[in-house]
Amino acid sequence: MRRWWLLAWTIGIFGCGILAGALNITRLRSNTFALGSAVLIVAMVMLAGGWWKTLRQTRKKMKQIERRQRIVTIGGGTGLSVLLRGLKEYDVDLTAVVTVADDGGSSGRLRSDFAMPPPGDIRNCLVALADTEPLLERLLQYRFASGSGLRGHSFGNLFLAAMTHILGDFETAIRETSRVLAVHGRVLPAAREDVKLRAVLRDGSIVEGESNIPEAGQSIERIELVPADVMPLPEAVEAIENADAIVIGPGSLYTSILPNLLIPGITEAIMKSRAKKIFVCNVMTQPGETDAFSASRHVEEIYRHVQHRLFDYILVNGASLPTEALEKYQAQNSYPVLVDMEQLHNLGLKVIARDFVHYATYARHDSRLIADQIVNLIGYDRRSATSYGK
Numbered sequence: 469m470r471r472w473w474l475l476a477w478t479i480g481i482f483g484c485g486i487l488a489g490a491l492n493i494t495r496l497r498s499n500t501f502a503l504g505s506a507v508l509i510v511a512m513v514m515l516a517g518g519w520w521k522t523l524r525q526t527r528k529k530m531k532q533i534e535r536r537q538r539i540v541t542i543g544g545g546t547g548l549s550v551l552l553r554g555l556k557e558y559d560v561d562l563t564a565v566v567t568v569a570d571d572g573g574s575s576g577r578l579r580s581d582f583a584m585p586p587p588g589d590i591r592n593c594l595v596a597l598a599d600t601e602p603l604l605e606r607l608l609q610y611r612f613a614s615g616s617g618l619r620g621h622s623f624g625n626l627f628l629a630a631m632t633h634i635l636g637d638f639e640t641a642i643r644e645t646s647r648v649l650a651v652h653g654r655v656l657p658a659a660r661e662d663v664k665l666r667a668v669l670r671d672g673s674i675v676e677g678e679s680n681i682p683e684a685g686q687s688i689e690r691i692e693l694v695p696a697d698v699m700p701l702p703e704a705v706e707a708i709e710n711a712d713a714i715v716i717g718p719g720s721l722y723t724s725i726l727p728n729l730l731i732p733g734i735t736e737a738i739m740k741s742r743a744k745k746i747f748v749c750n751v752m753t754q755p756g757e758t759d760a761f762s763a764s765r766h767v768e769e770i771y772r773h774v775q776h777r778l779f780d781y782i783l784v785n786g787a788s789l790p791t792e793a794l795e796k797y798q799a800q801n802s803y804p805v806l807v808d809m810e811q812l813h814n815l816g817l818k819v820i821a822r823d824f825v826h827y828a829t830y831a832r833h834d835s836r837l838i839a840d841q842i843v844n845l846i847g848y849d850r851r852s853a854t855s856y857g858k
Contacts, residue, residue, distance in 0.1 A: 536559055536560050537712045537843075537847075538560070538561040538710055538711045538712045539562050539563070539711065539713045539714075539842065539846070540565060540711040540714050540715070541555070541564045541565065541714075541715045541716075542565045542708075542725070542728050542734075543566070543567065543717055543728065544567035544569075544570070544589040544720075544723075544724035545567075545589060545720055545723075546592065546719075546832075547717060547720075547724070547748075547750070548566065548589070548592070548724070549589075549595070549596040550718070550835050550838075551715065551718065551833065551835060552596040552597050553835040554835030554836050554838055555653075555835075555842065556652040556653065557836070558843050558848060560848070562652060562653030562654070563654045563655075563656060563704075563707040564593045564597070564656065565658050565707070566589045566593055566655060566656065566657055566728075567589055567723075567724055567725075568589075568658055568659055568727075569663050569664065569727040570586035570589055570678055571665075571677050572679030573679075574611070574621045574622050575587055575588035575589075575625060577621070578621075578626075582629055582632070582633070583662070584632050584638055585638050585662070585663075587624070587628040587629060588625060589724075590628065590642060590655055590657065591622065593655045594608075594624075594642070594645060594646060594649055594651055594655050595608050595609060595624065597646075597649075597651045597655065598650060598651050599649070599652060600650065604649075607623055608623060608627065608649075609622065609624060610622065610624075628642070631644060637660075638657060638660070639657065639701070639703075642655055642656070642657070654703075654707070656701055656704045656707070658701060658704055658728045658731050658734060659698045659699060659700055659731050661695075661698045661699060663693055663694070663695075663727070664678075664693070665677065665678045665693065665694070665723060666691070666693070666694050667681045667684065667688050667690070667691055667692075667722065668689045668690050669688060669689060670688075671686060672689075678723045678727075681723055681756070681757070682720075682723070682754070682755065682757050683756060684756065691722050691726050691730065691773065693727065693730050693731065696732075697732060698731055698732070699731075699733070700731045700732065700733040700734050704737075705733055705734070705737045708734070708737040708741055709740055709741050710741070711743040712743055712744070712846050713743050713745075713746060713842060713845065714741060714743045714744070714746065715748060715842055716745070716746070716748070716770075716778070716779070717748040718748045718750050718751070718833055719750070721754070721761075721766055721769060721770070722769075723757065726769075729778075730774070735774045735776060738778055744780050744781065744845055744846060745778055745779045745780045746781045746782075747766075747770075747779040747781070747817075748782075748833065748838060749763045749767075749782055749784045751804065751824075751825055751833065752797055752803065752804060752805060752831055753802055753804075753805055754802065755800060755802055758805075761805065762805065762806040762807075762808045762811070763782065763784050763805055763806065763808060763811075764811035764814075766805070767779065767782065767812070767817070768815070771815075777815070777816065779817055781845060782812060782818070782819055782820070783820050783822075783824065783838065783842075784805070784807045784812075784819065784820070784821050784824075785804070785807070785821070785822075785823065785824045785825050787822070789804060789825065790827060793827050793831055797831070809821075822837065823837070824841075
């Protein structure tokens with residue numbers, strides 16, 4: 469196609485030259501003038517075609533330059549907020565799709581008292597993406613230590629609850645809170661409706677409630693949503709379908725990741741999207757949920773529940789933890805997730821194993837390293853994009 473419009477320019481210019489030469493002849497023959505006129509018409513058509521094609525190509529390139537790459541993260545809990553802190557440093561169009569199945573602590577009480585979705589994971593993501601003073605972040609994360617009605621509540625959760633009642637719905641409350649906090653990106657609940665989590669254990673018994681599942685003391689056969697036909701948030705589905713990268717995890721497999729994927733329409737949107745699909749595997753096993761799980765077992769459980777193969781890449785920690793950290797985790801029956809390369813490759817995954825961990829009190833993913841790896845996978849151009857953090 470490029471050769472066509474280059475040829476159009478050439479013929480057009482050549483045709484104009486012929487006519488100019490014909491017009492400079494003192495005694496024009498009628499056939500020469502007719503030839504020149506015909507060539508001029510063809511030349512004008514070819515020039516117009518070449519010009520139009522060039523304009524379209526230029527506009528297309530400009531749009532590609534102007535359009536920021538779109539990244540959608542899906543999950544909940546601490547893992548998602550850690551990931552968002554790294555990604556917000558890049559000039560990308562960022563959307564966090566957050567689970568609404570939490571029913572413990574402050575979130576559970578507000579959910580029960582005010583018939584609203586749980587705000588805890590939403591709050592953590594808003595704070596992670598916010599461009600705020602450290603004092604404001606501390607305020608939003610502050611948890612009351614006393615008071616018969618306030619004890620255990622997070623100020624940020626109460627703020628979102630108040631905004632929900634003032635503005636009439638949870639999504640509007642999140643959107644307006646995002647403006648107040650100068651959030652880089654969007655935070656969306658995976659669904660509008662009240663969703664509860666139910667686990668069917670290996671012995672057939674049933675445990676209801678996200679906070680109760682890790683305490684069951686048995687292997688989980690499957691996770692279910694109640695109701696099962698909950699509707700996804702349309703904006704979340706649209707963001708997933710139009711993404712350049714979809715990042716799932718890190719986070720609790722059964723209580724943070726799968727609750728999003730089990731919402732009808734979410735997995736279908738992931739399958740439909742042409743984005744690169746990336747799974748960020750947990751660093752450590754989680755007692756009561758993923759005891760003795762390898763990296764491939766995490767992926768297999770997701771595939772078994774959603775009945776599709778979703779991922780192109782898996783990011784796993786390829787470095788050892790300090791002895792002090794290992795001993796601390798072993799006391800809690802938590803161990804490093806085994807990276808079983810052969811099984812991961814058999815699942816058709818491209819494995820990226822690096823030292824992704826930052827260890828202080830706990831072993832967490834290093835937000836900068838994990839974000840840098842993700843933007844590299846989608847060809848982020850640091851020369852033409854401006855980082856928020858620089």
